[in-house]
Amino acid sequence: MSDFKGIPVVTGSKVQKPNGTRAIKNGMKANKNAAAVPIGRKPDWLRARLPTGDTYQAVKKNVREHKLATVCEESMCPNIGECWSHGTATIMIMGDTCTRACRFCAVDTGNPRGWLDSQEPEHCADSVEIMGLNYIVLTSVDRDDLPDGGAQHYADCVNAIKARTPNVRVEALAPDFRGVPEYVDKVVDSGLEVFAQNVETVERLTHVVRDARAGYRQTLNVLEHAKKHNPNVLTKTSVMLGLGETEDEIAQTLDDLAAIGVDIVTFGQYLRPTVNHLPVERYVPPADFAKYRQWGLARGFLEVVSGPLVRSSYRADRVFDKNNAGLDQTA
Template identity: 40%
Template sequence: MNVPSLPRESPARLPNWLKRPIGRASELSTVQQIIKQRQIHTICEEGRCPNRGECYANRTATFLLMGQICTRACGFCQVEKGQAPMTLDQDEPRKVAEAVQLLRLKYVVLTSVARDDLADGGAGWFVQVMERIRQENSATHIEVLTPDFWGGIGREISQKERVLTVTQAKPICYNHNLETVARLQGKVRRGAKYQRSLNVLRWVKEFDSTIFTKSGLMLGHGETVDEVVETLKDLRSVGCDRLTLGQYMQPSLEHLPVQKYWTPGEFEQLGQIAKELGFSHVRSGPLVRSSYHAGED
């Protein structure tokens, strides 16, 4: 396997390849109106995704469940943090299912903030939303992008049991992001553990080998090529099928600074390495995010 030797330069201004149009206002407005009228949330907006213009133009969105306040404080994430998250909106499953119907979505991604304040970490809520979507949209495929389900009041329900709860609801793909290499986990993913996240992906395959598993990395935190390749090997060791690699972009001065802007060519090289390692579905590019073109083969 030919691992490229990449330079380690200090980041300067935002490279041209990370600049893109936001999309036509009319297309943005249609999706935003449907979402805001129902007081539901998308990671597209809460996470300031650079692809939201393109996705909205294609009438797609990734729904953010259980409010917009996260109990974790990851150093890279734009989502609001807090120790007193919102109470669950008992009408959220209906609202999301209705939005899916109005947007005529054939492939839906459901994600959530971390809810360490809930007894099951929110696993059961994922299932409720999935069930309601299927009642109204029987042909729609559902991908989940879950937290690690580690926290929770009392932890009467184990992390493994929570993962099982979501797996048994039969999403077409179960996504859980490592986000960065092992050495940088503590700085980038506060409250998360590298092996703990690998376990999530391993358990899904143990519970149901027919479900695709997926993970992603945000490059630019100071990782080396060798560390990235080692992480990809770790993902393959637990049977992970699909992979996304994208560039981390600092959302604000309060977030971790970018250590390096990886070039499109470097992403292409890493994507090729991922394919050689056996990933069946690889998206690797500066603007790639977890749900980018998620429904495509």
């Protein structure tokens, strides 16, 4: 999941720093169209703006006073100021240990052996209410150790939030639940507004970038099923760029997503968490991100959010404003 690459992660009120010690092999060729920025030195366009604003300060104050934990803060997300200023935040559920080992992600890999915090749904509802949010993104590690991949726990968290703050819109940036339709249904039917599952990269690079238990087609099948099962729920996915993909492959990915009715797509720059993770093949210039956004809009997506600092949850709330001109981070 894109929000986790190269970041410390948080679960409940406990923060764990990923060790990122798994060594991997690259197995990819450099993109011949790579930008002229030397790999290893980040270009100027990857500099984040300082967070400001009264609403941001109010959310930050509540987080501090009540010792709440958000992915936004613990991951040092570059967009925290903009999102918090508009009442949007991301919370990670189901622990801090992933049962998969994707090669772009710094989250710890292991076997949680079925552990779940039974109080987490109410804790999530507490956090959303205290922070005064308008939009909450629930994200998580993969939990292949659980019979349903954690689908019921996800649904319980959404139900608890909706029971306490029914006007808050909820997005689930969910695992693929091993592609089992009835597990996907549990989350899609929980009362949320947006169901997201990240395809992460183009099809050719999937076996290099993602854990073998994940897959390009599996993610497409999950998103397609979610949309058919509940057409009222928006479906969303995210793609990292800079891993060696070609423009033809980016266009094909957009075609594949449009064909299954995905509503929202985000593009962001892949950044290497540690030297033991996949290297950056190129830093994608802002002009290219703007171009790929236009490609997506031309294919009929409700929204395409595209920019170097875009992450899966970037200003997720604004899709409901139906103002896609305001979501170009490259502008």
